[in-house]
Amino acid sequence: MIRRRRRFRGLFQKYFIVLFLAVVIPLAANGISEAWFGYRDQRARLDQLLGVEARSAAARIQGFLDGITNQLGWLVQLPWSEEPDERRRIDALRLLRQVPAIVSLTLVDGTGRERLYVSRIGLNRTENRTDRTGDPAVAGARSARIWYGQVSYYRGSEPYLTVAISGNRPSVGIVVAEVNLKLIWDVISAIKVGETGYAFVLDGPGRLVAHPDISLVLRGADEATLNPFRAIREATMRAGAGLTTSWDAEGNAIAAAAAPITGPDWTVVVEQPLSEAFGPIYAALWRTGGLLLGGAAFAAMLAFILARRMTEPIRLLEEGTERIGAGQFDHRIKISTGDELQRLADSFNAMAAELAVSQERQERIAKLKRFLAPQVAELVDHVGDDTVLEGRRTEVVAVFCDLRGFTAFSAKAAPEEVMRVLSEYYEALGAIITRYAATLTSFSGDGLMVLVNAPVPVEEPALRAVDLAVEMQERVQELIIGWRARGHRIGFGVGLAMGTATVGRIGYESRFDYTAIGSVVNLAARLCAAAADREILTDETVAGAVKDKRPLIPLGTRPIKGYDEELPVFGRAVDERPSAP
Amino acid sequence: MGRSLCFAALVSVLLTSILAAQTPAKPVRLGMLCPVRCAGPGYTAFEDELRKLGWVEGHNLTIERRALEGRYERASELAAEIVRSRPNLIVGPSAPIARALKDATSEIPIAFSFVANPVQIGLVQSLAHPGRNVTGVASITPGAFLAKQFEILRELLPQAQRVAVLVNPANDDHRLALAREVPMAAQFGLRVDVIEVRAPNDVPAAVESARRLRAEGLLVLGDAILNTPPNRVPNLLARTPLPALYANRDPVLAGGLIAYTPDMLAIARRHAQYVDRILRGASPADMPVEQPSRYNLIVNIKTARALGLTVPPSLLSQADEVIE
Numbered sequence: 001m002i003r004r005r006r007r008f009r010g011l012f013q014k015y016f017i018v019l020f021l022a023v024v025i026p027l028a029a030n031g032i033s034e035a036w037f038g039y040r041d042q043r044a045r046l047d048q049l050l051g052v053e054a055r056s057a058a059a060r061i062q063g064f065l066d067g068i069t070n071q072l073g074w075l076v077q078l079p080w081s082e083e084p085d086e087r088r089r090i091d092a093l094r095l096l097r098q099v100p101a102i103v104s105l106t107l108v109d110g111t112g113r114e115r116l117y118v119s120r121i122g123l124n125r126t127e128n129r130t131d132r133t134g135d136p137a138v139a140g141a142r143s144a145r146i147w148y149g150q151v152s153y154y155r156g157s158e159p160y161l162t163v164a165i166s167g168n169r170p171s172v173g174i175v176v177a178e179v180n181l182k183l184i185w186d187v188i189s190a191i192k193v194g195e196t197g198y199a200f201v202l203d204g205p206g207r208l209v210a211h212p213d214i215s216l217v218l219r220g221a222d223e224a225t226l227n228p229f230r231a232i233r234e235a236t237m238r239a240g241a242g243l244t245t246s247w248d249a250e251g252n253a254i255a256a257a258a259a260p261i262t263g264p265d266w267t268v269v270v271e272q273p274l275s276e277a278f279g280p281i282y283a284a285l286w287r288t289g290g291l292l293l294g295g296a297a298f299a300a301m302l303a304f305i306l307a308r309r310m311t312e313p314i315r316l317l318e319e320g321t322e323r324i325g326a327g328q329f330d331h332r333i334k335i336s337t338g339d340e341l342q343r344l345a346d347s348f349n350a351m352a353a354e355l356a357v358s359q360e361r362q363e364r365i366a367k368l369k370r371f372l373a374p375q376v377a378e379l380v381d382h383v384g385d386d387t388v389l390e391g392r393r394t395e396v397v398a399v400f401c402d403l404r405g406f407t408a409f410s411a412k413a414a415p416e417e418v419m420r421v422l423s424e425y426y427e428a429l430g431a432i433i434t435r436y437a438a439t440l441t442s443f444s445g446d447g448l449m450v451l452v453n454a455p456v457p458v459e460e461p462a463l464r465a466v467d468l469a470v471e472m473q474e475r476v477q478e479l480i481i482g483w484r485a486r487g488h489r490i491g492f493g494v495g496l497a498m499g500t501a502t503v504g505r506i507g508y509e510s511r512f513d514y515t516a517i518g519s520v521v522n523l524a525a526r527l528c529a530a531a532a533d534r535e536i537l538t539d540e541t542v543a544g545a546v547k548d549k550r551p552l553i554p555l556g557t558r559p560i561k562g563y564d565e566e567l568p569v570f571g572r573a574v575d576e577r578p579s580a581p
Numbered sequence: 582m583g584r585s586l587c588f589a590a591l592v593s594v595l596l597t598s599i600l601a602a603q604t605p606a607k608p609v610r611l612g613m614l615c616p617v618r619c620a621g622p623g624y625t626a627f628e629d630e631l632r633k634l635g636w637v638e639g640h641n642l643t644i645e646r647r648a649l650e651g652r653y654e655r656a657s658e659l660a661a662e663i664v665r666s667r668p669n670l671i672v673g674p675s676a677p678i679a680r681a682l683k684d685a686t687s688e689i690p691i692a693f694s695f696v697a698n699p700v701q702i703g704l705v706q707s708l709a710h711p712g713r714n715v716t717g718v719a720s721i722t723p724g725a726f727l728a729k730q731f732e733i734l735r736e737l738l739p740q741a742q743r744v745a746v747l748v749n750p751a752n753d754d755h756r757l758a759l760a761r762e763v764p765m766a767a768q769f770g771l772r773v774d775v776i777e778v779r780a781p782n783d784v785p786a787a788v789e790s791a792r793r794l795r796a797e798g799l800l801v802l803g804d805a806i807l808n809t810p811p812n813r814v815p816n817l818l819a820r821t822p823l824p825a826l827y828a829n830r831d832p833v834l835a836g837g838l839i840a841y842t843p844d845m846l847a848i849a850r851r852h853a854q855y856v857d858r859i860l861r862g863a864s865p866a867d868m869p870v871e872q873p874s875r876y877n878l879i880v881n882i883k884t885a886r887a888l889g890l891t892v893p894p895s896l897l898s899q900a901d902e903v904i905e
Contacts, residue, residue: 086895096899097878097901119725120875120876121722122724122725123729123732124732153709156709157872158874180874182874214871215869215871218869218871219867220709
């Protein structure tokens with residue numbers, strides 16, 4: 001049962017898995033490929049977007065510097081004379097007012113001497129005339145029109161940049177400006193990348209020039225503060241032009257892209273939290289995942305229902321065959337799927353019906369075999385009904401036989417010996433009765449009654465009965481030789497009579513016997529009782545029927561119990577044989 | 582009607598829940614120690630900025646104000662009093678107050694403002710790394726700010742030889758600036774008389790003594806006792822031919838001649854931003870002290886005319902604000 005259960009579940013499982021996979025695999029393949037391409041597209045878009053943001057941020061920072069250098073250009077247009085230039089001083093002071101980021105201005109004439117210094121916080125100087133040719137800013141501006149210095153931290157905190165510009169000819173001199181980079185904050189804090197992304201600027205050696213959080217810039221050359229920014233820049237450099245992913249100072253994953261600011265050799269890095277940058281990707285992935293999950297659930301439901309529908313008839317078939325196998329032939333498998341399975345069920349049903357008929361027949365034959373010779377029983381069965389067993393009056397030959405001296409023998413012999421003798425006896429007689437297609441109606445102890453010509457009529461019943469009796473006598477006599485050798489004094493006698501009798505089944509419910517009732521039966525029994533050992537006694541009817549074929553000796557008339565007058569009796573003795581061959 | 586009422590109720594519930602989510606249930610307590618009075622344009626700007634940042638007094642913020650009434654000698658006493666009330670944060674303008682607060686506690690965060698030399702006074706270890714519980718906004722970039730005012734005065738009064746400076750001797754920044762920068766006045770050919778003002782009530786006498794000393798120009802340094810109320814010195818000078826340079830815009834608006842000053846209101850707002858950051862968990866030790874990057878020159882032409890002065894174009898060209 002358990003094995004069968006497991007097999008059933010296995011089939012269901014197989015169907016379920018196959019159906020489920022058939023739906024889910026294409027669904028998953030589609031979802032995953034879509035997610036993958038979506039991710040690629042989104043990433044490419046983000047790559048472009050951050051690249052544009054970085055370049056635009058760089059342009060804005062460059063714009064901040066260009067604004068300053070453009071303003072400075074006004075101061076290097078006219079050549080210097082030896083006279084103090086009050087106009088130029090006012091121009092310089094106005095420039096300070098105009099450009100808040102400029103902290104101080106140094107104007108150097110064509111010969112490299114300092115002519116003017118104006119400052120927001122320091123004292124102004126005019127016509128100082130110190131030689132500034134050795135100043136790297138002056139030297140730098142002379143060789144390349146615009147020169148940017150290194151970022152330095154004023155009082156260890158505020159980032160300053162020195163910018164120097166020379167005019168289009170040497171005589172107009174050079175202007176050197178100190179720029180407070182803190183003011184880039186206005187520019188950098190206005191740069192927003194997406195919702196929360198921002199930009200920052202690092203100089204060549206990796207110092208923070210600008211950041212929306214000004215306090216990070218004001219920490220000066222603080223390694224602990226600068227390292228995360230340097231790491232991000234490193235990562236963007238490794239990634240080349242495209243975007244890269246890295247971690248910010250708080251350890252959040254970010255997407256970053258960089259763009260150079262060529263003049264002062266700075267780098268603008270724009271960064272955006274990865275969660276925000278990849279937000280649409282994640283959303284798409286979640287969506288795909290959700291659809292996949294929903295699809296899988298739907299597929300599972302579908303597969304379950306289909307597998308159920310496919311295995312249910314199989315289960316019914318299995319159960320049906322099981323019940324039919326167990327003998328419930330009236331069971332019918334109800335499948336109406338209109339396909340091969342229904343056909344299979346129908347043929348199972350037909351088989352069950354045939355089995356039922358066959359079993360019924362078997363049972364009937366078994367019943368008949370109890371008192372009919374097997375071939376008779378088969379015959380009866382072949383006819384198809386057992387009406388032959390119905391009660392009727394017919395001509396029969398009744399044969400009775402029993403052992404002589406058996407009662408005395410059974411009284412003194414051991415039970416085992418009694419049973420052994422009986423079993424040898426019945427074995428011998430049974431075979432003969434069967435051979436002659438006679439009907440054994442009853443037996444008790446050592447006596448038995450056999451009918452010939454009922455229930456199935458035979459040709460020449462008397463002759464057959466006589467031959468049967470002779471063979472029985474001969475066979476038993478052979479046995480008797482053996483018994484005598486074992487010291488038992490047993491004989492065997494047979495009596496038979498022919499006449500009309502009522503035959504049929506008698507008994508109750510499951511215990512039926514076939515028997516004959518009539519005077520012929522009594523006569524046969526009396527004849528048997530009268531027969532001596534080795535003797536077969538018949539009545540006149542039998543003798544008349546076989547007179548030309550078998551020699552029967554008339555033994556005159558004898559008084560028979562139950563008959564008013566004496567009846568003629570015929571007999572036949574079996575020769576005593578010296579010993580068994 | 583019913584629907585709009587419902588909508589309004591929903592919006593108000595949402596708003597209150599958002600507010601409740603954003604601000605702690607218990608109001609934050611801010612201690613404030615002021616040199617004279619806890620009132621004026623700077624204080625208004627400070628509180629306004631705090632409001633913009635989500636700190637509404639009486640709702641999620643309580644400010645405990647203590648004023649010295651110009652008596653700096655009481656700074657330590659009131660600082661201790663404030664510290665005893667255990668506020669979340671203490672704010673205080675000017676060097677003596679910041680120093681008193683710093684001496685009173687090394688635990689409660691302190692955000693100062695209007696201090697010029699926080700490193701020299703010992704409030705912070707460095708501008709970039711304050712390192713302790715004190716940070717804030719510097720009022721000027723120290724070094725030559727007083728000298729710069731001598732320079733402006735020189736430009737305005739080319740003939741002047743003698744100038745008087747009104748200072749508060751209790752103000753560390755004044756002491757530092759005087760020691761460092763009065764000698765620089767020599768290069769402009771100016772003789773400097775330092776007049777100390779210890780209490781608001783001493784101001785009239787100080788102005789009087791400047792006049793007595795025949796000063797041709799007057800410098801009024803930035804300190805609450807010198808500039809509260811802002812029109813005090815201009816009024817005292819109104820009927821004298823003494824031109825004065827202030828380190829604050831308000832006296833010029835009130836009739837003073839000229840001022841060279843950082844944007845005090847911007848500093849007050851920046852100060853409020855520091856307060857906000859500290860209240861939201863930032864550590865003062867890691868918050869660099871910020872210095873102003875921009876200074877304004879304010880000229881009152883009306884007063885100049887009354888004094889019979891011609892403001893030279895070099896100054897006018899620098900002026901960010903000209904009052905006519």
